[in-house]
Amino acid sequence: MSDSDCDNSPKALEGLLRKRASQKGVLTKHFNYFRDTDGAELDRQCLSIKEERLRATFDRFEKLNLEICALNPDADDCDAVETKYLETLTLIKRLMQKLDDNQVVSPPPLQTMSTKLPEINVPIFVGKYSEYKPFIELFNALVDRNSSLQNVQKLFYLRSFLKDEPFDLIKNLPLQSESYTEAKTLLKDRYDNEYKITNEHINILLDLNPITKSTAGNIRVFVSCVKQQLASLKNLKHDIKSWDSILLCILTRKLDAYCNREFQLIKDNKPSVSTLIDFLERRALALENAERTQVQFPVSKAAHTVTVKDVAGATVKSAPPPLACTLCAVAV
Structure with a gap:
């Protein structure tokens, strides 16, 4: 080692010690803040920023x-500082986890925005495959294509319309603009599964409640459910017309004996699902028309009093007949 190197070493060491002391002071400041306060005034994004700064400060401290x-092995001061660093990092992680666990997601106040979203109840998506496409299309129409909203606001709305597994899928993404696209991608990759969606619609048809009694209401509920599932399958580009034989076998088993027998009598040699639906709708209408509306008229006691005269010509009021009034045929 040259004489110049020896002369510069004390000065270099002194400079490094000052820099290390500065980084140590920053770490101690972070430690004291989180030790003495509960951090309740900080949101998750602020905590994330503080965590990044804490890590960067400790990295600089370690390098120094x-x-x-290398210049003076006796000047090592890492253990005590590392302990404070780890304790501070643990406190930050606990606060972030507490926010995630207790967070109640609600959309930002609409009155603070330049453009108000339409007042409409978007169905909460809970992870059912067959409900994903209707949900995301409605969300895109109301929120995603609203140019007055920032991406972070769109992400806030998206989180508010999710529950259970879909919410868990994106809840740990930081509330910042860059997370919005990532959140939508995660949902699409998870739930935009045509195979699973098709299976759900078919299973609904297979599990339809049988019509045990042919009432207009029961038939209309049955027909409505069938139409919805077939329309959804058609939107998925399935050729449902080629499924007529299979679908008819499934659906006619759900009919009560009288309804099934009548359909067998009117169908031709190549019936279709449309034929069955038309038959059921006509039957429901016929049952509605055939139902009698019972209207009860108020019957006063005086209306049923019979006036007669005795042998002396005096007027006498007698009780009504025991079975029914001969004027209105209402039993009394």
Whole structure:
């Protein structure tokens, strides 16, 4: 080692010690803040920023400490500082987890925005495959294509319309603009599964409740459910017309004996699902028309009093007949 190197070493060491002391002070400041306060005034994004700064500060401290130890091994000051760093990092992680666990997601106040979203109840998506496409199309129409909203606001709305597994899928993404596209991608990759969606619609048809009694209401509920599932399958580009034989076998088993027998009598040699639906709709209408509307008229006691005259010509009021009034045929 040259004489110049020896002369510069004390000055270099002194400079490094000052820099390390500065980084140590920043770490201690972070430690004291989170030790003395509960951090309740900080949101998750602020906590994330503080965590990043804490890590960067400790990285600089370690590098300076290594340079100092190379010049003077007795000047190592890492253990105590590392303990404070780890304790501070643990406190931050706990606060972030607490926010995630207790967070009640609600959309930002609409009155603060330049453009108000339409007042409409978007169905909460809970992870059912067959409901994903209707949900995301409605969300895109109301929120995603609203140019007055920032991406972070769109992400807030998206989180508010999710529950259970879909919410868990994106809840740990930081509330920042860049997370919005990632959140939509995660949902699409998870739930935009045509195979699973098709299976759900078919299973609904297979599990339809049988019509045990042919009432207009029961038939209309049955027909409505069938139409919805077939329309959804058609939107998925399935050729449902080629499924007529299979679908008819499934659906006619759901009919009560009288309804099934009547359909067998009117169908031709190549019936279709449309034929069955038309038959059921006509039967429901006929049952509605055939139902009698019972209207009860108020019957006063005086209306049923019979006036007669006795043998002396005096007027006498007698009780009504025991079975029914002969004027209105209402039993009394």
